Amino acid sequence: xxxxxxQLLSGLATGGIYAGLALALVMIYQSTHHIxxxxxxxxxxxxxxxxxxxxxGLPYWVAFAGTVVLSFVLGVIIERVVxxxxxxxxxxxxxxxxIALLVILNSVAGWIYSYTIKTFPSPFDxxxxxxxxxxxxxxxTVAVTTLVLLALYAFFRFTSLGLAMRAAAQNPVSSRLxxxxxxxMLALGWGLAAAIGAIAGMMIAPLVYLxxxxxxxxxxYAFAGALLGGIDNPIGAVVGGFVVGVVENLAGAxxxxxxxxxxxxxxxxxxxxxxxxxxxxxxRYVTRV
Amino acid sequence: MTAxxxxxxxxxxxxxVDVLHGVEFAVREGGITTVxxxxxxxxxxxxxAVCGLIRRKGHVRFGGEPIETRVTEEIVxxxxxxxxxxxxxxxxxxxxxxxxxxxxxxxxxxxxxxxMDRMFGYFPRLAERHAQQAGTLSGGEQQMLAIARALxxxxxxxxxxEPSFGLAPLVVKDIFAIMRRVNEQEKVSILLVEQNASLAxxxxxxxxxxxxxxxxxxxxxxxxxxxxxxxxxxxxx
Numbered sequence: 001x002x003x004x005x006x007q008l009l010s011g012l013a014t015g016g017i018y019a020g021l022a023l024a025l026v027m028i029y030q031s032t033h034h035i036x037x038x039x040x041x042x043x044x045x046x047x048x049x050x051x052x053x054x055x056x057g058l059p060y061w062v063a064f065a066g067t068v069v070l071s072f073v074l075g076v077i078i079e080r081v082v083x084x085x086x087x088x089x090x091x092x093x094x095x096x097x098x099i100a101l102l103v104i105l106n107s108v109a110g111w112i113y114s115y116t117i118k119t120f121p122s123p124f125d126x127x128x129x130x131x132x133x134x135x136x137x138x139x140x141t142v143a144v145t146t147l148v149l150l151a152l153y154a155f156f157r158f159t160s161l162g163l164a165m166r167a168a169a170q171n172p173v174s175s176r177l178x179x180x181x182x183x184x185m186l187a188l189g190w191g192l193a194a195a196i197g198a199i200a201g202m203m204i205a206p207l208v209y210l211x212x213x214x215x216x217x218x219x220x221y222a223f224a225g226a227l228l229g230g231i232d233n234p235i236g237a238v239v240g241g242f243v244v245g246v247v248e249n250l251a252g253a254x255x256x257x258x259x260x261x262x263x264x265x266x267x268x269x270x271x272x273x274x275x276x277x278x279x280x281x282x283x284r285y286v287t288r289v
Numbered sequence: 290m291t292a293x294x295x296x297x298x299x300x301x302x303x304x305x306v307d308v309l310h311g312v313e314f315a316v317r318e319g320g321i322t323t324v325x326x327x328x329x330x331x332x333x334x335x336x337x338a339v340c341g342l343i344r345r346k347g348h349v350r351f352g353g354e355p356i357e358t359r360v361t362e363e364i365v366x367x368x369x370x371x372x373x374x375x376x377x378x379x380x381x382x383x384x385x386x387x388x389x390x391x392x393x394x395x396x397x398x399x400x401x402x403x404x405m406d407r408m409f410g411y412f413p414r415l416a417e418r419h420a421q422q423a424g425t426l427s428g429g430e431q432q433m434l435a436i437a438r439a440l441x442x443x444x445x446x447x448x449x450x451e452p453s454f455g456l457a458p459l460v461v462k463d464i465f466a467i468m469r470r471v472n473e474q475e476k477v478s479i480l481l482v483e484q485n486a487s488l489a490x491x492x493x494x495x496x497x498x499x500x501x502x503x504x505x506x507x508x509x510x511x512x513x514x515x516x517x518x519x520x521x522x523x524x525x526x
């Protein structure tokens with residue numbers, strides 16, 4: 001029973017990371033109807049930035065905050081410079097741009113930092129957190145992801161900038177007619193997605209170690225989570241991320257073994273696409289036409 | 290009387306095709322101007338061109354300032370609120386959030402709240418449905434919401450594209466009564482595009498008749514109403 005509880009809780013801990021990344025995917029999908037395939041590599045690159053700062057002797061939380069801010073700015077720049085020019089291009093062109101971004105970030109990271117695996121520190125090495133069920137880092141991860149999700153919820157629900165971003169994602173023309181600078185809202189969305197990805201990367205890196213390909217598996221789980229919850233539903237994506245984390249962990253421990261864990265994500269993706277393309281929690285919106 | 294909106298030699302269209310061929314019209318400060326015309330005359334295109342939603346060329350002055358080179362977001366911030374055809378509802382936001390979006394460029398929070406209450410006074414139906422997802426509102430309610438959303442900007446000019454479209458006659462009557470009230474009490478000038486010519490001429494003081502992208506007749510609403518062609522084709526008597 002204790003072992004089961006341990007698997008369940010640590011599934012929730014990694015699920016939180018998938019939830020964050022799934023949310024980042026959904027945010028960009030909602031406003032542009034494109035899946036940002038480079039989301040994972042953006043997160044990986046951010047994590048390397050954090051590593052550089054820690055390596056240079058900065059305290060962890062300073063590096064953490066610096067990375068989040070820097071990633072936000074880089075996200076905005078990527079939208080302005082790389083994504084904006086293909087705004088009206090056919091879907092395939094956009095997909096190619098995203099894949100190019102993925103490959104470029106991956107190679108540049110490898111070129112700057114080499115492909116050797118590095119360790120990444122956890123800030124949650126506190127004695128007080130020791131217990132039989134979860135490692136201190138897992139507890140810290142749960143706390144950080146919960147805080148991030150709550151902050152995002154509050155931002156979108158209660159601030160007028162959050163409202164403007166939701167409006168711009170839904171109806172760009174009406175938003176412009178209300179005076180909203182829709183282009184900047186999209187750029188902000190990319191900035192936020194990049195910042196969320198950075199946090200997810202910094203939280204997962206102590207577990208999977210730091211290397212340019214660290215996010216490939218993680219992103220598959222995040223995709224699965226986003227699809228499971230409904231790719232156009234932020235709350236669904238978060239729930240989906242947690243569910244995938246738990247299912248992955250339990251299946252790995254009791255059903256398929258750790259080697260086949262990644263298959264679980266792929267089976268989930270295919271299953272959702274075949275049987276419930278709108279996702280489990282895909283809210284049904286009533287619209288008049 | 291000075292003109293709040295002044296349009297001269299306006300050409301506009303979609304892609305390579307011009308829909309408007311040198312349109313000229315004006316809305317006076319505090320007045321109500323209507324643009325009439327059949328389907329495809331270019332009425333909606335005209336409004337879109339004024340707001341910078343489509344490619345246009347010519348002279349457009351709003352409050353004395355040239356706006357023909359400005360982008361939509363900036364034109365709106367000058368105090369021009371456009372209720373687009375199809376109502377432009379944010380279907381997944383609540384009624385209240387829709388109104389907040391209308392006031393999103395304003396910083397005077399208290400006044401925004403007061404304006405919201407005022408809108409709920411104008412349109413009690415919206416107050417009843419303030420927390421409801423706007424996509425589930427009826428057509429009439431969504432038109433009320435669209436007008437209320439535009440008024441939340443505290444505009445100097447309210448631009449309306451076919452507010453009577455697809456609505457029950459009683460609802461249309463309500464909406465037109467509120468437009469008159471907004472014009473008289475809040476001194477908001479109105480530019481109204483309508484297919485229902487008799488309704489529009491009843492409200493407006495100035496009228497223009499648009500045919501295939503050109504103004505073919507203009508004058509006071511009374512003059513236009515008495516024009517034999519308008520009577521025969523648009524008013525039906």
